[in-house]
Amino acid sequence: MIEIRIDSKSCDLHEGYTLPDDILSFDGDSLATPAKGGAERRVRLSLPCSPHNETIFRNATDPCAGEEFNAEYHEGVVVVDGVVMLSGQALIEAVEVEERAASYAIVISDGADSWAAHLKEKPLSEVALDWGCTLGAGAITESWGEGATVRWLPVRHDDYREPYDSTSLFPPQRAMTVADYHPFVSVEALLRAIFEAEGYEVVSDFMQSDEFRRLYISGAYPRADRSLSRLMLSSGFLAGRQSSATTTANQLGRAWLTPLVLT
Incomplete structure (x- = not known):
């Protein structure tokens, strides 16, 4: 039995859905080469745009939807017969339409960036x-x-702070x-x-x-x-901030730091 969860919520699957072959792939060199062991693994999955999935993905098929699913971190988990095969960050890559039926193309990635996602919440x-x-x-x-x-x-x-006494030999x-x-x-x-x-x-x-x-x-x-x-x-x-400092990148993806940000 295949189960795909997003933020601990089970998703609806296509009828007769099978997982892609690369989810079961294993690179033996990753045990001998540290650089490969820390590489990210990305698996692309397809999910139907059912009413239940729409609530999970925040109506991503609607271009006028107020919320963006990819704007926040979401955990995706793939479970096969009770065994976790993949766990990591879930992102919507595309909304695909075929014969009037829409599907979500999502990517679940694990590996290199999982520790960073954890540390960004650590004081x-x-x-x-x-x-x-x-x-x-x-x-x-x-x-x-x-x-x-x-x-x-x-x-x-x-x-x-003490006033200077002119009769004293030494100033305070x-x-x-x-x-x-x-x-x-x-x-x-x-x-x-x-x-x-x-x-x-x-x-x-x-x-x-x-x-x-x-x-x-x-x-x-x-x-x-x-x-x-x-x-x-x-x-x-x-040497510290009295309040939170935020910034927004411009069209070139650059954020500028000014002396006002530091205070």
């Missing part, structure tokens, strides 16, 4: 970085060296404490940890460059909502 705070320390003056100083996974930088300027000065330093995470270390968690290794000349290795981002994820407002009031600290 950065859950990325496992191989780092730990007891925060103190020594740890802060050591973090300023080359190749540090986490670098602690001051985000508060010296201030002189404020000594910086551990609380005045903010963690910044290496972008290179963060990206490598993301890929390694899924069993991949990044090979990139750009990531080996000095420019990329110097990139750091704010790393106080758990307390960002509580700390950013305080830091902004005290020193104009802007």
Whole structure:
């Protein structure tokens, strides 16, 4: 028995429907060649445009439909006699019409992009970085060296809130404490940890460059909502976003970043 599910909902099938031969294909070289083992597999399937399938695919046969099925991630699963043969992202490739009967041509792909679809929903705070320390003056100083996974930088300027007393020999000065330093995470270390968690290794000349290795981002994820407002009031600290930033690509597929996006 063949069953095709989209987002856990069973779809109607053509009468006497059989699966394409490539769904059962197996490349033995994928066990010996890592590059082939990570390659994507795509299988094209045909489903009738029945009323039930129309609700699943959001009336994709109607060009005036308000919702687009491909605009969101949908999981497709092919089950044969209770055994899952294929599981991955489902996309509508075309709507085919033959003898006044319409059919959905869908593609279910698995393999190379499945980990990316999973990671895009994973918060950065859950990325496992191989780092730990007891925060103190020594740890802060050591973090300023080359190749540090986490670098602690001051985000508060010296201030002189107490009025100056002309009779005093020394003007009031404020000594910086551990609380005045903010963690910044290496972008290179963060990206490598993301890929390694899924069993991949990044090979990139750009990531080996000095420019990329110097990139750091704010790393106080758990307390960002509580700390950013305080830091902004005290020193104009802007290493974080106060709200979500969105953008839309132009006709050439380009999105532009301006200073306003960062604030």
